[in-house]
Amino acid sequence: MEKYDVAIVGGGSAGLAALKELSKLGLQAVVLEAGKPVGSKSITGGILYSKTYMDAKVHNVEEVYENFLDEAPVERKITGYYLNAISGNKVYEVDLTDAHHYQTNFAYSVLMVKMNRWFAEQAEEAAQKMGGGIVSGVHVNNIIWENGKTIVETDELEPIEVNAIIAADGVNSEVALMTDARKKFDVEALYQGVKSVVRLPEDIIDERYNLKDGEGVAHLFAGDISRGHNGGGFIYTNKDTLSVGVVYHLDSLIKSAIEPYNLLDSFLTIPQVSNYIKDEVPFIKETKTSQRKSNYE
Amino acid sequence: MINIAVMVKLEPDLSEGNVSYNADGTLNRSQTKSILGAHSAVATKAAFYSKVLYDANIKICTMGPPIADIALRQAMEICDADELHLYSDRAFAGADTLATAEAVKIGIERMGPIDLVISGHRAVDGETGQTGPQAAWKLGFNFLGNVIRYSIDVKNKILHATRLIEIQGLYNILEEIECPLPALIAIDPSYKEHYTTVSQRLKYVRLQRNATKKIENYKQHLKVWTAKDLNVEMKNVGLPGSPTIVYKVEKVPRAKASRHTKVIDVSKDNELNDLSKKLVEMLNSK
Amino acid sequence: MKYEHLFVVFEHDDGHPANVSFEMLGEARRLMDVFNKKYSLNEKVIAIILGHDIRPLCEIAIHAGADAVIFADHPELRYPKTVVDTKVISAIVRDKETVAKAVQISEDYIKPRYMFFGADAIGRHLSSTVLAELDSGLASDVNKLVVDDVTLTHEHKTKGKPEKYDKILFMYRPDFSGFLWTQILCLDNKNPEISHEFSPQACSIIPGVFQPINDESRKGKIIEYEPTFSGKDLRIRITKREVIKSEVPLEEYKVVVAFGRGIKDSPESNIKLIERLARELKAEVAISLPLSKQPYNISQSLKSTYFIPARVVGTSGKKIQPKLYIAIGISGAAQHIVGMKDAEFVVSINPDPDAPIKDESDIYIQGRMEDVLPALIDSVKKLKNGGR
Numbered sequence: 001m002e003k004y005d006v007a008i009v010g011g012g013s014a015g016l017a018a019l020k021e022l023s024k025l026g027l028q029a030v031v032l033e034a035g036k037p038v039g040s041k042s043i044t045g046g047i048l049y050s051k052t053y054m055d056a057k058v059h060n061v062e063e064v065y066e067n068f069l070d071e072a073p074v075e076r077k078i079t080g081y082y083l084n085a086i087s088g089n090k091v092y093e094v095d096l097t098d099a100h101h102y103q104t105n106f107a108y109s110v111l112m113v114k115m116n117r118w119f120a121e122q123a124e125e126a127a128q129k130m131g132g133g134i135v136s137g138v139h140v141n142n143i144i145w146e147n148g149k150t151i152v153e154t155d156e157l158e159p160i161e162v163n164a165i166i167a168a169d170g171v172n173s174e175v176a177l178m179t180d181a182r183k184k185f186d187v188e189a190l191y192q193g194v195k196s197v198v199r200l201p202e203d204i205i206d207e208r209y210n211l212k213d214g215e216g217v218a219h220l221f222a223g224d225i226s227r228g229h230n231g232g233g234f235i236y237t238n239k240d241t242l243s244v245g246v247v248y249h250l251d252s253l254i255k256s257a258i259e260p261y262n263l264l265d266s267f268l269t270i271p272q273v274s275n276y277i278k279d280e281v282p283f284i285k286e287t288k289t290s291q292r293k294s295n296y297e
Numbered sequence: 298m299i300n301i302a303v304m305v306k307l308e309p310d311l312s313e314g315n316v317s318y319n320a321d322g323t324l325n326r327s328q329t330k331s332i333l334g335a336h337s338a339v340a341t342k343a344a345f346y347s348k349v350l351y352d353a354n355i356k357i358c359t360m361g362p363p364i365a366d367i368a369l370r371q372a373m374e375i376c377d378a379d380e381l382h383l384y385s386d387r388a389f390a391g392a393d394t395l396a397t398a399e400a401v402k403i404g405i406e407r408m409g410p411i412d413l414v415i416s417g418h419r420a421v422d423g424e425t426g427q428t429g430p431q432a433a434w435k436l437g438f439n440f441l442g443n444v445i446r447y448s449i450d451v452k453n454k455i456l457h458a459t460r461l462i463e464i465q466g467l468y469n470i471l472e473e474i475e476c477p478l479p480a481l482i483a484i485d486p487s488y489k490e491h492y493t494t495v496s497q498r499l500k501y502v503r504l505q506r507n508a509t510k511k512i513e514n515y516k517q518h519l520k521v522w523t524a525k526d527l528n529v530e531m532k533n534v535g536l537p538g539s540p541t542i543v544y545k546v547e548k549v550p551r552a553k554a555s556r557h558t559k560v561i562d563v564s565k566d567n568e569l570n571d572l573s574k575k576l577v578e579m580l581n582s583k
Numbered sequence: 584m585k586y587e588h589l590f591v592v593f594e595h596d597d598g599h600p601a602n603v604s605f606e607m608l609g610e611a612r613r614l615m616d617v618f619n620k621k622y623s624l625n626e627k628v629i630a631i632i633l634g635h636d637i638r639p640l641c642e643i644a645i646h647a648g649a650d651a652v653i654f655a656d657h658p659e660l661r662y663p664k665t666v667v668d669t670k671v672i673s674a675i676v677r678d679k680e681t682v683a684k685a686v687q688i689s690e691d692y693i694k695p696r697y698m699f700f701g702a703d704a705i706g707r708h709l710s711s712t713v714l715a716e717l718d719s720g721l722a723s724d725v726n727k728l729v730v731d732d733v734t735l736t737h738e739h740k741t742k743g744k745p746e747k748y749d750k751i752l753f754m755y756r757p758d759f760s761g762f763l764w765t766q767i768l769c770l771d772n773k774n775p776e777i778s779h780e781f782s783p784q785a786c787s788i789i790p791g792v793f794q795p796i797n798d799e800s801r802k803g804k805i806i807e808y809e810p811t812f813s814g815k816d817l818r819i820r821i822t823k824r825e826v827i828k829s830e831v832p833l834e835e836y837k838v839v840v841a842f843g844r845g846i847k848d849s850p851e852s853n854i855k856l857i858e859r860l861a862r863e864l865k866a867e868v869a870i871s872l873p874l875s876k877q878p879y880n881i882s883q884s885l886k887s888t889y890f891i892p893a894r895v896v897g898t899s900g901k902k903i904q905p906k907l908y909i910a911i912g913i914s915g916a917a918q919h920i921v922g923m924k925d926a927e928f929v930v931s932i933n934p935d936p937d938a939p940i941k942d943e944s945d946i947y948i949q950g951r952m953e954d955v956l957p958a959l960i961d962s963v964k965k966l967k968n969g970g971r
Contacts, residue, residue, distance in 0.1 A: 002496050030495055124502070133499040158494045312878045324760055335876055395715065424759050425723040427711040430665065434715035439819060440665050442708040462704045463829075464594070465790040465902055466602035472662070473823035477815070483708065486875075486892050532777040536739040540720025540781035544735070544766040549757060549917055554942035556929065563948055563958050572930070572946065573962040579907040579928060580838060580864050 004030050004132065007152045007162040009140050009175045011038035013112070015168030016119040017064050019134070023126035031123070032154065034169075036137040039116025045195065045234060045243060046112060047078055047218060050105035060105065065122050073118050074108035075238035076216025080209075084272065086223035091272045100218075109216050109236045109243065111197065140169075143178055187251045191231070194260040195245025196268075198277055202240040208276070209237055225270050226263075229253060233267045235276055242277055244268065299353040299449060302405050303344045303376070304416040304429060307361050307368040308334035331364070333371035336417030340484045343447070344415050345376035349492065349500050351451055356408050358382040360389055360400050363521075370515045377508035381515065382408070386524040388535045396538035398431035403527050405436060413449070413456065414438065414481040426483065433481035441474060442483040446491060454478040461485050584689050586782040589615055589697040590676055592713075593632040593644055594705050597661060600640060603701035605647045605795030607788050610728060611699055612648030612796060618730050622750060626696065627651060627686040631675055633668055633810075635661035645803040648796050651685035652803065655810045662821055663705045669712040671810045676717070676783075678808070685806045694719075695783040697752055702787035702898075710787045717783065720769030724898070725786040726917065727755035733768070742774035752784040761872075761916020789898045791921045829901075830893035836867040838907040841896055841923070843871035845912015845933065845952055850879040854889060856956040857911060863963045864907070869896045871913050897922035911952050915940025932956070 006022055008015045011033030022029040035041040050060040062068040081100035085092045100107070120134060127133045135157070142153040143165065153159045167175035171190065176182040200208075209217050221233040231248030246260075246267045253260070267273060310316060310330040317328035333341070347353035355378040359365050362385060369381040384404050392400065405411055414436070416429030433440035439456075446459040455475055462470040492498055511518070524531065532538060561568040591611050594601040611628040619625055630649035632640050634656065641652040655671055675681060676695050682688050694717060700710035702724045714721040732749040735741065754767045769784040833839055840861040846853040861868050870889060877890040896903060898918040908926035912933065913919060920943050923929065931944040934951045941947045948955055 002494055004495070030499070032495075128499075128503055128506075131499075133502055135495055135498045135502075138498075157492075157498065160495050311873070311876050312880075314880075316878065318760070324758075393720065394711070395718075395720065398715065425711075425721075426707050427714075427721060427723060430708045430711035431715040434669070434712045440708070440712060442665060443704050462596075464596060464601045464603075464701075464703050464705065467596055467599055468826045469829055470596065471825050471827045472821055474664075474819070474821045476666075476819040532779070537772065537774075537777040540718075540779075541722060541767050541769045542737065542740065544733075544753070544768045546758075546763055546765050549762055549764045551939055552917070552920070552942060555924065556943060556945050558941055558944050558947050560947045560949065563950065563955050569958060569962050570966075572948075573959065573966050575928075575946075576864060576907065576930070576963055577966050582906070 001151070001159060001161050003161045004028050005162065006030070006164045006166060007032055007140075007160065008166045008168055009152075010167065010169030010173075011035070011116075011120065011134060011136065012042040012168060012170065013039070013116055013119055015166070016116065016123045017059070017061075018166050018168060019127050019132070020064050020119075020123040021059070023123070023130050023132060026130060027132075028130045029127060029132045030160075031127075031134040032138050032140055032152070033134065033136045034139040037117070038120050038134050038136045040113055042112045042116050043193070043195070044110065044112040045193070045236060045245060045247075046110055047107050047236060048074070048110045048115070049107045051103050052105055053103055062105075065119065067122070071118075073114050074110055076109050076211070076214055078107040078109055078218050078236075079211075079215045080217035081220075082217065083220045083222065086221060086225050086270065086272060088224060089271065109218070109238050111238060111241070111243070140175065143175065187254060188249075190250040191247050192250045192253055192260055193245055193247040194264045195243055196264060197238075198242050198244055199240065200242055200277070205237050205240065205242070211237065219276065221267070221270075221273060225267055225273070227266060229256070229258070229263070233273065235273070244273075244277060299347055299351045299413070299451060300409070300411050301344050301347050301353045301355045302408055302411045302414045303337075303341055303355065303357045303372065303378070304401060304414065304432065305337035305341060305357055305359045305368050305372050306334045306417070306420050307331050307359065307365040308337070308420050311335075331367065333368040334417060334420050336419060336484070336486060337368065337372065338375060338417075339486060339488050340415045340417040341372045341375040342490060343444075343482075343484045343488055344378075345501075345504075346447075346490065346492075347413070347449065348377060348504060349497055351449060354379050356380040356382060356411075358384065358401065358404050358408075360384040360392070360397055360404070366516075366519060366521075369519060370512055373515055373518070374508050374512045377504040377511065379518070380408075381519040383519065383521045384527060385521055388524040388529075388531060391536040391539065392534060393539035393541045394425050394427035394431055395540055396534050396536075397428050398435055399538055400527065400529060400534045401428065401432045402435040403529050404522060405432070407522075407527060412454065412478045412480075414479075416481065416483050418443075418483060418486050429481060429483045436479070436481065439476040439478075439480040440482075441476065441480060443485040444482045445485045445488050447482060449478070456480045456482070458482060461487055585691050585693045585780070586696040587688055587692055588626050588682075588686060588695055589628050589699065590695045590783070591628060591630050591649065591699045592672060592701075592706065592709065593630045593640065594663075594701045594703070595632070595634060595637065595640060596663070598634065598637055598640065600643065601701060601703065601705075601790070602795070603703060603706070603788065603790035604644070605797075606790065606793040607699045607701060608644060608648035609795040610788070610793040614728055614730060618750070621730070625687070629653060629682070629685055631672055633660045633663075633671055641805045645801050645805070646797055646799050648798075648801075650803050652805045653681060653685050653808055654805065655808045657810055659812055659817070660810065662824065663709070664819055664821070665708050665712055666819060667812065667816050668709055669716055670816065671808075672709075672713050673716040674810070675808050681806060681808050685804050693782070696750070698783045698785040700785070700787040702789050706787050710785060714783075714785050719781045719783055719785065720767075722754035722756055722767035722769070722786040724789050725754045725756050725767075726789045726792040726898075726921075727764070728786070729753040729755075737770075739774060739777065740770055740772050742776070746773050752786070754784075754786045757917050759872075761918050789918070789921070791898060791902045830891065831867065831869075833867055833869055833894070833896065833901050833905075834903050836905055838864045838866035838909070839869050839896070839903060839905045839923075839926075840864065840866045840909045840911065841869035841871065841913060842874070842911045842952075843913035843919075844873055844878075845914075847879065848951075849953070850881050851885060853912075853952055853956075854881070854885055856952065856960070859960050860909070860956055860963075863960060863967065864909075866907075866909070868894065869901075869903075870894045871916075871919050872897050872899050875900075895922075910940055910944070911956070913940055914938045915943060
């Protein structure tokens with residue numbers, strides 16, 4: 001049976017970062033990703049942060065990927081962060097930019113599929129030097145411990161023996177369930193996000209949001225927009241698109257049984273929101289939903 | 298070390314957007330792009346399997362005009378080929394399959410020891426499917442056609458293949474067959490890639506990356522051979538070496554109508570209803 | 584004469600004859616009757632049958648039009664193996680002694696005049712290697728044959744002078760579009776610089792085209808040939824063989840809905856419409872040959888479901904006889920017609936007022952499938968639901 005140091009299940013940004021780090025440490029690691037290509041099943045709002053906390057250590061993206069600031073396909077550097085509280089047809093805008101910048105090295109709006117593709121290229125290059133890499137279109141269906149060995153089984157390929165497994169397959173981790181490593185989350189602990197990416201020419205974004213030189217802004221929306229549910233909406237500026245979405249507490253959605261795309265639609269039609277995105281040309285028609293345990297968009 | 302040769306061909310690109318048809322349904326060759334033929338691409342993928350599994354050395358060859366090197370480049374991208382060979386000479390022009398097979402046979406003999414030659418099922422134009430088996434015969438290699446899967450017993454130099462045999466009016470047969478190398482196999486369009494381990498998949502990706510880099514300088518790996526370079530017998534290649542000629546090309550005359558045709562207009566409700574009735578009737582009948 | 588008689592390589596799998604064998608013999612019979620009358624000769628149709636326990640096939644071949652049969656019966660020949668069969672067939676046709684037992688041959692007989700093979704998984708390769716061994720020319724996928732004399736001028740073959748060739752087999756093969764006929768001739772090089780006699784003139788014949796005959800009153804000589812095998816040949820071994828079902832068993836369906844290049848304006852949504860119609864009629868879906876080459880940019884799952892060889896109706900694919908055949912966006916190239924002409928009832932939908940498929944249709948609807956199909960689907964649905 002083939003043997004590898006680490007199997008990383010899931011090739012989203014977490015799994016790919018793990019692959020890069022482990023390869024740097026000289027280990028032979030393999031990402032097993034069910035989707036094709038790798039990273040295409042990820043979804044995010046989203047904004048990618050680099051932080052320096054006073055009393056905590058994080059591995060920032062530019063430390064994991066040394067060439068991040070020079071080469072990564074980021075969208076815009078977020079220089080403004082606003083919360084819009086909406087009541088009826090009134091809106092109260094709160095400038096949270098300073099709070100947003102606190103302990104932050106930088107923040108960039110990103111499109112995750114594009115970003116993951118880049119992460120994958122970097123991680124794979126590093127991994128291949130160690131005899132590891134990324135295998136996509138492969139679904140892990142079982143993990144066995146027997147005779148002191150750990151064996152990972154998949155639908156498509158012959159099983160492999162590993163010394164460690166990293167479950168990077170998201171909030172609804174199958175690996176966590178398979179191995180009892182973590183019990184399933186209660187509904188109350190989960191959020192549901194829905195987003196759409198709409199096309200808007202770069203110069204119009206610059207003009208409408210008063211931006212220049214690759215700057216970007218993030219707008220959050222709360223209040224009447226959520227129709228009595230717990231949650232809110234967001235608009236992030238990308239280079240020539242906008243990420244527009246809503247995030248809600250899952251339990252509140254279930255209580256009054258509403259489809260996520262309806263929430264997104266109603267968000268988009270709010271006059272204060274539609275002003276920001278008018279003339280938009282949606283180019284990703286379907287929206288994906290994901291459940292996340294996270295306090296960040 | 299396993300040495301593999303792949304016979305490929307530059308053919309018209311029949312995909313929508315690239316192909317151009319005349320009003321009468323015939324191909325407008327001058328307006329249609331040329332690319333690595335679809336079956337040649339499958340044959341190349343099949344060769345790549347040996348590179349991943351056995352670290353095989355792959356040499357791609359084609360007989361054609363100077364621009365046929367595009368086909369070789371595309372093939373190199375698919376299988377991370379080690380050498381590209383183009384047999385190009387006015388003397389080869391007009392060759393039918395026997396004369397082509399002769400030129401290719403000599404080309405392959407000049408490659409040094411070859412264990413396995415892989416050819417496609419047939420070209421999208423021409424479509425005879427003869428050149429592969431005829432080259433095999435001239436080389437004195439074993440020949441297996443309609444191969445949908447294969448593997449090599451490297452130690453004993455034996456080829457194991459799975460063949461799909463479809464005969465009209467009879468059943469289909471799946472056959473497992475083995476023969477000693479050297480051999481030539483014609484790959485069936487139903488050939489499916491079959492990588493079953495993590496290491497094979499990783500190697501696949503690694504070699505593909507390598508190939509993408511390599512084709513930027515593909516000409517460094519390309520050798521163009523003239524008839525003189527190959528030292529062929531001139532009377533055995535090209536038009537002189539072709540037993541067959543194309544005598545005439547004509548439109549297929551329209552066959553006489555064999556049924557009495559009723560033309561209907563579905564915008565007329567009664568005609569549409571009559572038709573649906575007939576269809577549902579046939580569906581429900583025994 | 585050096586080159587005489589028409590040899591037909593009879594195809595079968597383990598004693599089960601392929602239809603094309605009868606079709607070839609029927610055409611061979613007709614061709615040679617015309618040939619003998621035209622040239623006042625008495626050349627024969629000789630069937631070659633290789634296999635094991637295949638003696639009963641010999642009479643069958645005579646009834647189907649052969650004048651004589653030369654067969655080789657040996658366990659090693661039980662299943663077709665290109666290399667082995669090529670050697671045996673080539674040996675037979677060049678073996679004066681054996682051929683003389685079956686038919687009358689001239690003193691100077693060398694090789695056959697003509698040879699027929701089936702254009703299928705067995706015959707297409709076998710014909711290639713046999714003709715490579717016999718060093719002569721082969722036209723593949725032929726659907727019309729004529730014997731005639733011809734005078735022509737060819738830069739190489741006749742050194743630019745007009746030369747007369749007689750008893751030439753005109754082999755007509757359709758091109759991949761189905762609309763052009765190429766006539767292939769296999770001719771000697773009369774140019775003294777490259778002088779070469781090319782015989783036999785050979786072709787592989789498209790299944791489903793020619794008419795078989797079955798005349799049980801026919802009689803003929805049946806001669807056995809003892810094959811020999813080299814050690815090398817014996818190392819080609821079949822280790823397993825199983826009969827399998829086609830990926831798409833079109834022949835099992837009462838209703839077949841087929842589509843062709845007419846989907847091109849919006850391939851994905853048109854395929855969805857076709858799927859709906861097929862669902863309503865409990866039909867299986869088929870395609871015309873050009874689509875098996877995957878010309879359209881559609882989703883991978885639609886491609887791998889529909890643009891596959893197993894769904895092709897036509898000479899390169901399946902020949903079916905459904906009760907109802909609906910051809911959507913198919914122009915009706917000859918090869919396609921061969922595959923569906925035995926359908927009981929044919930409905931065609933085509934924007935062309937007079938596409939070739941009209942000749943093979945009982946009902947012809949001129950229109951774009953985008954317009955016709957939704958109306959048809961709704962109408963059929965309503966009818967099935969009791970006209971609600």
